[in-house]
Each structure stands twice: as structure tokens, then as C-alpha cells.
Amino acid sequence: MTENILQVKNLVKYFPVSHSILARVMRRTALQVHAVDDVSLTIAKNETLGLVGESGSGKTTFGRTVLMLERRTSGTITFQDQTISEMKGDELRAFRKKMQIVFQDPYSSLDPRTRVNDIIAEPLRAFGTRKDAEKETVKRVATAVNLPIDGLSRFPHEFSGGQRQRIAIARAMVLEPQFIVLDEPTSALDSSVQAQILNLLRKMQEQLGLTYLLITHNVGVVRYMANRMTVMYCGKLVEMGSTREVLEQPLHPYTVALISSIPQPDPTKRVKTMPVTGEVPSAVNPPRGCRFNPRCRHVQDKCRVIEPALREILPGHWAACHFAEEFISMDLPPQSQKSSSPPSKTLPRAG
């Protein structure tokens, strides 16, 4: 059995919806956004878990709550066999060193008035590293992420988007953490630069034995990066399993719809029918029963009343659908059947 680095049990995070005092007095229970609703998962050491979902599904909130950047409503978070969700103050601070985050937008996550070497060194200073050691470490980490060493005294605006994301990665890596939450690390980048950053993240993982929680809406990125993936819908996990199994044999109707919505860079595989209609429901007032039931093609009466639990349908492959077993033998939409390795396109050299 592989060692688990992170264990999340029944994590719940609600945000109160602010209202006038009158409304609060009149209403007995205040309105709440059910951002993360009873989510449990484990991440093994040295693996990448991909967390996929659409905007508003609660994936970013989950990532932030796991790092204790948001106060959880209930549930427990265990990191390296220590229950960090019960910790406070200095005790928790010691753990922060081991857990870092890379944010989505490198244009807003870097202080525009701080020089790049100070940005990278800031975590070191927060934990009291000696000055001479600091300089050395910053240099080493900057080299590892392919930043130009002679440009480190410049400001973030002098760097391109891809370079800025390298700065953000260097800042996350500088304390030598064991676990990093990557919150949409490439969605603000151009596609030719995205591949560079993904390759860099994988290389760093191999070299340093890191564990990643990769939050993204891009299934292509998850396919390339993650060992296991989980799909989130409206605050709930609907499916979890090895990346290949989930993508090639999805067992939840939402996952099926999500995968068949993804445009393939191949004009012979066009999406012919609308995979799913409607929109993600409001997290303030989620639908009763299964949260996907208003959009689901296979909806039955049971789905509107009873909320399905996440069950292990096949070994290591979990789904939260009452009828998940029926999907095992079902034919998939052609988009999700991907050849294992598409032919790489190269130019023949001209004579």
C-alpha cells in the first residue's frame, strides 16, 4: 500500500450569503453557498491528483480549504498523519512550510512593486533563513525553473506570462515543500507556453518527489499530468479513479457529458450533438437528490429524491450515481475514445 500524504474526510465549506439584517431576522436559516459539500479523498505520496470541474463547482475552494487558507465548516484534513485541521498558530505554521500553492493568474499573484528575487525569497525570510543561504537558494531554484539569473533584480511586469508563472513556481518550490496545490497553473498562458510549464512541473515532481493536487477545467492538462483524477460538480465529487479509466470509461453521466464536450484538435472528430443542455445549478440552492439530475439524460425518479453516495463501482474507480453499473458496458461517445498515442506530426525536411 502506498503511503498517503493527504487525507481529507467529509470536508464541508459553506460561505454565508450576506443579507440585510431584516432578511437575516426573518429567515431562520441564513442562505449559504455550498461550495464544498462533504468531500473525502486521499492523495498518495508522489502522485498527481487531478481535480476537474467547471467554474463554480468548488474546486478552487477545495484547494484553498485543504491548505487551511480558508476556515473549513466541518470535516478533517490529515497531512502526514497529523490532523492539521485541528491545529492553530505556530503548530500550523510549521506545516505551511510543507504545503504550497501556485495560483492561476501570474499577472495578479505577483506583487508588481517587488523585485523578482525578493518575491522568490519572501517565503525563506518568513521562516528565518540566513541571508547568505537565502541568496544561494534563490539562485538554485531560479535555475531549476529556467529563469534568467541575471534578470532577477527586475520587476514582474518585465516578464512574459510564461516567465511569470515560472516565478510563481519558484516561489512555491523555494521552501522545498512536499505537497503543492496547482490551481489552474496554465489557464492564463498561451498554448505553446502551456506545454513548457506542464513539462517543467512534471520534471520538478520527478526530481523532488513532490505530490500535486492539480485543479483545472482542462481535461487535456489532467490527462497529461495526473495519475488519478476526480470530477467535481456543484460542490460534490461525482467520480474518481485512475486518469485513463475515468477518461476512457466514465461511470457518471456528468463525466460522460464533460468529456464529450471537449473539442478535439481533429476535424474528423467533431461533436455532433449537444452533449448536455442547461447550466451548472446555483450552489446556494442545489437541486434535491442528485445535483446533476436536472441536466441528466438518464434521470429517473430516484435521482430527484435520493442523493447518491460516491461508491466503488470497479476496483479503484468510484462514482456517485445510482445507476453507475449500467454505464460499464455502455458505448461511449466517439470523442472519449482516444487512440493511446496519436501520431506525432513532424515536417519532412525539404530536399
Next chain:
Amino acid sequence: MQTVNLLEVKDLTVTYRSAVRGITALNNVSLTIEPSQIVAVVGESGCGKSTLGLGIIRLLQKPPAEVDSGKILFKGNDLLKLSEREMAGFRGTGISMIFQEPMSSMDPVYTVGNQINEAIEIRDGRKASKSYGPFPRTNPELRKNTQGGITRLLGVHLPSSRKEFAWTGEVVDVLKRVQIADPEQVLNKYPHELSGGMLQRVMIAQALVEKPSLLIADEPTSAVDVTTQAQVLQLIQELRNEINSSILLITHDLAVAAQVADRIAVMYAGELVELSDVRELFDEPLHPYTEGLLNSQPHKYREEGWLDAVPGDVPDLKSPPPGCRFHPRCKYVLDRCRAEHPELVEPKPKRGVACFLRYPR
């Protein structure tokens, strides 16, 4: 017989000028669009694809933008020679545009119904009435009194009670057409009350009633989720099939282009580097940049090895590299590429490529 082109862009050069210097955002770009054809312009940020779209419909902010040379022939008329008033006649029913951010391209003080109605009025040659708020522009009798019984009895106007307008006919139909559930409700809402996906559909509805000959869609799906994106792309195709519009789809995503386009134009650093029918482009990319873009899409599983990333960054147009603008990132670079600038040549019918590697000239 050669089909008559709906739109011909010839050697268009656009520069953004400041007091210090000029940035050439489009450098001699030529492009044609046939009737009811979907052409996708694909490129990364700063490649000039949005400038091209805005340039065609003449919505570039001047200054700083300036069209230095070139022609834009739309149904035989050179749009660049028209007066502002004449150009306004072409917008809407001739050329229409939908934008990336539906939230910021709709008027926040009009209801959705009012904005669609405006498009209908303009199409029919009526003068668009100017009234703010939720009030009807055409038929005041259709206003619904939505106040509850008690407030009506007391004659009190609560500030929250909203006068709603029963929209009829075409406005409701078109929203049903773009798959908005409950259109009667949605029509009386303001843009901020709708989600991004819904607003993007409202914008498409607006384009639908105008029945434009050419629709320019500038990143119509990059602000929406993937399930909504599939819906929007479906609608764009239906728009072409139903009213025979030509569509210029501007996108950074090759996969989106592969889904809907007939032809693809690949742009890099303000220049057109490859032009091709969609199948041929994906079967055999001729330009190293196109090849790099295709290979850098994350299409592999983790255990299948590494992605072939294009090294380096998109160039800064303030000081573009000499010679071929792609040469610092190109793995096939020749000495000639560093010094000379490749022109777009036509190696095969209906294909264009600007590269010395295979097509030296």
C-alpha cells in the same frame, strides 16, 4: 467557376502608434472568405487576430490604431473608403460581431429583451427608440403588471416591484432558438442577472435576428465553460446552416477551430503564416509553428512520455525578430530565416505558407 468572395482582405497593415514608436500589429495580411464559409483565425495572444476582426468591421480605436495600407472588399465595396455613416449601414445586417466577454459588451442599463429588440428595429430600418430601463420600446400595452394583489390594493409602489414587459413574437422565438429555457423571464432581466453562458447565447440571438452576411466571432467561447462551449459552437454552426452567414471565428484554441471551421488561418506575431482547408492543416501542417502548436496540445497520457513544447515566448511586437518572426523558436531554423523575411506562397491550390524550409523562393 470561381465562387465570388464575400470578403477579401488584401495586404492589410495596421499599426498602433504612440509618440515614441509604432507597433505593427498586422503586417500585410490577406484573407478571403466565401459565402457561408467558416474561417477560423488561430493564434496566440498578441498575434493580431483581434485587430484583424476589429479592423474588418472598422471598430479599431483611432488613435492609436492606424490602417497604413491595404483593402477590405466586402461584396465589392472597399470598407476602408467608406464614410463613417456609410459604414454604419454595413454593420449589423452586413457584418456583425460577437465579443469575448459577453458581460462587458452588453449595455448594463437595458434589459436583454430591449437589446434584442434594438437589433430587430435596426434590421427593419426603424429608428431605435432611446429609453432606458425596463420599459417597452414598441408596445406599451404589453407591459405586465407584476405587482402583487395587496400592493395593488394599497396603491403602494414598492421599489422592488418591477414592471415587466410581455415580449412577443420574434424576440421570444429567437431566445428559444438559442436554447434559453424560460425566455419570457429572461427577456426582462438585465445582463448582470444572467450567467456568462446565457449572455453569450443572447449575443448569438442578437446576431441571429440581424441575419448578417458575415459574423465576426472574437473568442466567443473563451469566457465560458467547456459544456457551454460545446453548446455555443453548435449554435454557431447552425447559424451558418440556417441563414448562410459566413463566419470569421477568432480563437486561440486549435481544437475549437477544428470543430467548426472550413478553413484555418494561422497567425503569428502579426503575420499570416499558414492558410489551409481544415483537414489538410491537421493532416499535414506546413509551417513549423503550426506543427509546434499541434504538438504542444496536451493529448498524451502521463505515462506516454513528454510533450514536445515550443521553446521560448511569443515575441514582443515592439521589437520583432528580424527575418522570419518565428525563427528564434523554430527547430528547423536555416541561416536564411535569420536574415530574410518569408512571404506567403501558394505551394498547392488553396494552401498558403510563409516558410523557407519547404518552399524557398
